[in-house]
Amino acid sequence: MNQDEMKRAAAEAALEYVEPGMIVGIGTGSTANHFIDLLATVKGKIDGTVASSVASEDRLKSHGIPVMDFNTAGELSLYVDGADESTKFLHLIKGGGGALTREKIVAAGSEKFVCIADDTKLVDVLGEFPLPIEVIPMAQSMVAREIVKLGGTPELRTGFTTDNGNIILDVRNMEILNPVEMETTINQIAGVVTVGIFAHRPADVLILGSESGVKVLT
Numbered sequence: 001m002n003q004d005e006m007k008r009a010a011a012e013a014a015l016e017y018v019e020p021g022m023i024v025g026i027g028t029g030s031t032a033n034h035f036i037d038l039l040a041t042v043k044g045k046i047d048g049t050v051a052s053s054v055a056s057e058d059r060l061k062s063h064g065i066p067v068m069d070f071n072t073a074g075e076l077s078l079y080v081d082g083a084d085e086s087t088k089f090l091h092l093i094k095g096g097g098g099a100l101t102r103e104k105i106v107a108a109g110s111e112k113f114v115c116i117a118d119d120t121k122l123v124d125v126l127g128e129f130p131l132p133i134e135v136i137p138m139a140q141s142m143v144a145r146e147i148v149k150l151g152g153t154p155e156l157r158t159g160f161t162t163d164n165g166n167i168i169l170d171v172r173n174m175e176i177l178n179p180v181e182m183e184t185t186i187n188q189i190a191g192v193v194t195v196g197i198f199a200h201r202p203a204d205v206l207i208l209g210s211e212s213g214v215k216v217l218t
């Protein structure tokens with residue numbers, strides 16, 4: 001099985017969490033795209049979806065899956081999304097696709113967060129994947145200086161603007177030993193919209209596609 005097949009296998013396993021009448025929160029990225037394509041096969045069963053990005057909204061609509069406004073949807077029963085890294089405690093790094101802020105909002109407003117990934121994403125310590133931070137453009141240099149003080153090496157994601165009109169700093173050389181504390185610290189820097197650490201609201205279930213089948217961590 002190649003990496004993409006492992007992502008699809010994880011997405012297929014997540015379909016089991018979809019129940020009749022649910023409004024399902026939908027993440028962003030190649031693994032979430034597999035889930036969207038599979039969700040199309042059971043679209044008559046759900047009441048609708050809430051998308052975490054314009055890209056996912058477009059893909060959902062292309063399948064004829066109804067997309068609702070988060071403000072009118074109420075609390076969601078389920079959120080399904082990928083990740084760039086996860087620990088066995090289900091603390092995540094997300095934002096490789098730049099949708100971290102809306103992803104964090106939808107995850108926070110969902111009763112259950114099912115994370116889907118291939119097993120290369122499972123790590124002992126978060127931080128090998130460059131940590132994405134969404135930043136208000138005028139604060140770019142100041143936030144970068146604060147990140148250097150924390151030991152990181154920030155780099156502007158060139159040619160990229162988030163769905164919210166902001167920039168992304170990707171931060172290398174971060175060994176995130178205490179994800180909850182680091183999430184708080186970075187989120188408190190003025191100008192930071194969201195850091196891509198998901199530790200205050202981790203995943204509830206992690207489904208990993210692997211060579212030997214699908215593994216589920218809770």
Ligand code: 5RP
Nearest residue numbers: 029030031082095096097099
């Ligand atoms: C997007 C994300 C994605 O979930 C993450 O980048 C994983 O992507 P993929 O499923 O393509 O490996 O956080 O902002």
